[in-house]
Amino acid sequence: MFEIDPNSQANIDQIVTRHLHLSLAVDFDAKILRGSATLDLEAISDNVEKVVLDTNHLNVSGSFIVNKDGQEQALKTDDSIRHPVFGTALSISLPNALNKGESAKVKIDYETTSESGALQFLTPEQTLGKNHPYLFTQCQAIHARSLAPCQDSPGIKITYSADIKAPNPLRALMSAISVGSEEAGDHTIYKFSQKTTMPSYLLAIVCGNIVKADISDRCAVWTEPENIDACAWEFAEMEKSLKIAEDLLTPYSWGRYDLLVLPPSFPYGGMENPCLTFVTPTLIAGDRSLTDVVGHEISHSWSGNLVTTKNWEHFWLNEGWTTFFERKIVGRLEGEDARQLSSVIGNNDLKSAVEFFGTSNPLTALVPKLDGIDPDDAFSSVPYDKGYNLLYYLEQLLGGPEVFEPYMREYIKEFQGKSITTDDWKEFLFKYFENTCPEKVEVLNKVDWEHWLYKPGMPPVENEFDTRPQQVCIDLANKWLGAKDSGDYSGFSESDITNFSTMQKVIFLTRLQDSAPLPAVLLKNLDSFYSLTNSRNSEVRFSWLSLALKSNFEQVFDAVVDMLSTQGRMKFTRPLYRLLDACPDGKALTKETFLKNRNFYHPICSRLIQRDLGL
Numbered sequence: 001m002f003e004i005d006p007n008s009q010a011n012i013d014q015i016v017t018r019h020l021h022l023s024l025a026v027d028f029d030a031k032i033l034r035g036s037a038t039l040d041l042e043a044i045s046d047n048v049e050k051v052v053l054d055t056n057h058l059n060v061s062g063s064f065i066v067n068k069d070g071q072e073q074a075l076k077t078d079d080s081i082r083h084p085v086f087g088t089a090l091s092i093s094l095p096n097a098l099n100k101g102e103s104a105k106v107k108i109d110y111e112t113t114s115e116s117g118a119l120q121f122l123t124p125e126q127t128l129g130k131n132h133p134y135l136f137t138q139c140q141a142i143h144a145r146s147l148a149p150c151q152d153s154p155g156i157k158i159t160y161s162a163d164i165k166a167p168n169p170l171r172a173l174m175s176a177i178s179v180g181s182e183e184a185g186d187h188t189i190y191k192f193s194q195k196t197t198m199p200s201y202l203l204a205i206v207c208g209n210i211v212k213a214d215i216s217d218r219c220a221v222w223t224e225p226e227n228i229d230a231c232a233w234e235f236a237e238m239e240k241s242l243k244i245a246e247d248l249l250t251p252y253s254w255g256r257y258d259l260l261v262l263p264p265s266f267p268y269g270g271m272e273n274p275c276l277t278f279v280t281p282t283l284i285a286g287d288r289s290l291t292d293v294v295g296h297e298i299s300h301s302w303s304g305n306l307v308t309t310k311n312w313e314h315f316w317l318n319e320g321w322t323t324f325f326e327r328k329i330v331g332r333l334e335g336e337d338a339r340q341l342s343s344v345i346g347n348n349d350l351k352s353a354v355e356f357f358g359t360s361n362p363l364t365a366l367v368p369k370l371d372g373i374d375p376d377d378a379f380s381s382v383p384y385d386k387g388y389n390l391l392y393y394l395e396q397l398l399g400g401p402e403v404f405e406p407y408m409r410e411y412i413k414e415f416q417g418k419s420i421t422t423d424d425w426k427e428f429l430f431k432y433f434e435n436t437c438p439e440k441v442e443v444l445n446k447v448d449w450e451h452w453l454y455k456p457g458m459p460p461v462e463n464e465f466d467t468r469p470q471q472v473c474i475d476l477a478n479k480w481l482g483a484k485d486s487g488d489y490s491g492f493s494e495s496d497i498t499n500f501s502t503m504q505k506v507i508f509l510t511r512l513q514d515s516a517p518l519p520a521v522l523l524k525n526l527d528s529f530y531s532l533t534n535s536r537n538s539e540v541r542f543s544w545l546s547l548a549l550k551s552n553f554e555q556v557f558d559a560v561v562d563m564l565s566t567q568g569r570m571k572f573t574r575p576l577y578r579l580l581d582a583c584p585d586g587k588a589l590t591k592e593t594f595l596k597n598r599n600f601y602h603p604i605c606s607r608l609i610q611r612d613l614g615l
């Protein structure tokens, strides 16, 4: 326990799961899933007498060995080991010890509970259509154990199959290929198969009134019928991004790439569930200006889903590489200027994360220690953008894209299907350049690895991103700061930003935030010229409301409450609650708004906001 993975109690050093079969029924009245999990296990050491699985908030009614002839024999279990963060270890005694290479099939009958953190059951009024309930899961990082008993460590890779029984007319989908369905009275049983090995955090289920719009022969958008047209239009170019990623890396190996647009409480921008990426509806801007998140999730099909972190301490290998690939796609879709702007925004996010945690906080190290720590509590932009900055720095150091991109491809080929640590990554980096350009090893030996990988705070080297594409944003911000002093706002017009991309608007507003608090008259003029409060673009609206709250501009309080009440994406909700709470007259409104919306938010989001606000 805890040797290989500080966040799992499973005995993955003795026995591993090869395949998982889930047979579950969705009960919307009881708001639980009921059925069984069957694990094909293989001993990787001698004399293995038990299998210890991760569970959290599950009711287990029985564990059985399933013999070759399908006979089930009850097994003794012990669930006395309970960890406040990592859940209940389910220790199952095997009828006879297994030696290395021997296998066993174990079935656990169970049901989830109202405390299962992976699940969010929505009432009809929390959906768009208002007619049907809805269920979706979020398993990353360690919530799969509240969906099913499993070895809930990214160091274990499994194939899986499932049959999910859902009440008509609702439809179930999973992070797998749909392989048919059968009628069962007023229910339907949907069958799934995931033949590519993957970590447990990529298990995912959705069940609701969802329909599909095809984008290409391997891509489709799924969502409620009420917004299927808007979503199909918004994401019409995802096949193009998928092809760019394939050219950059290796052929796409998961079969389908579908996109599910969830109800607004979904806590993340996107979640890279294989075959079926989950995304927030806050990406629907009406002008395809927020689709870089889709580029991020597509990139996870290689970094994270094929080459996986061995445990959550090496999460940067998932997110740093994915952010790097995401920005390569942005560069090929919209030009190098866009990649540079995206890098600048990311660096600003990194600075905010380091400031929020504190520059000496161990969680701002690229590879933090997570003993006893819930990964959700450690989550921030650090693994994304400090990871990105390291890879960008290495690309420059080693001779640019023409040298680095071939290495990227070889890295994916080397480790696909595996779970690795930072040491594995670094060892291959050196080996690759020893073999291809030995003189580069000297360059690699000069990198301050200790600081980049293990020191908290900002990186030892600041990348020089191209400031030209952001200059127009900086100039406009300076013009507004000039007006602040002169009090003359006559020189502005809405056309100042009509040609700004989303990224340029975000950089412009972030630049002004650096000079906050700004006078109310300036903010009133800014909003009236650029109609920011009513922007349909969630990133622009979020940057504007953050700037206004940092200046205690109370006229935006209603718009802030509206944004906090109509979507649950933590990237927006957590900072907005903190900023509203910091306003002299915002405290009461903060608490009132949170208490009103806490059941609207996903459990992960509610818990983290409650912690942020000290409620």
Ligand SMILES: CCCCC/C=C\C[C@@H](O)/C=C/C=C/C=C\[C@@H](O)CCCC(=O)O
Pocket: 140, 141, 267, 268, 269, 270, 271, 312, 313, 314, 315, 316, 366, 368, 375, 376, 377, 378, 379, 380, 383, 569, 570, 571
């Ligand atoms: C290095 C230590 C930290 C390890 C944390 C691992 C998982 C955090 C757990 O909360 C899961 C996070 C899942 C994030 C999914 C999607 C994100 O890319 C979205 C980023 C923010 C947004 O765009 O909304």
Ligand SMILES: [Zn+2]
Pocket: 296, 300, 318, 319, 322
């Ligand atoms: Zn990601």
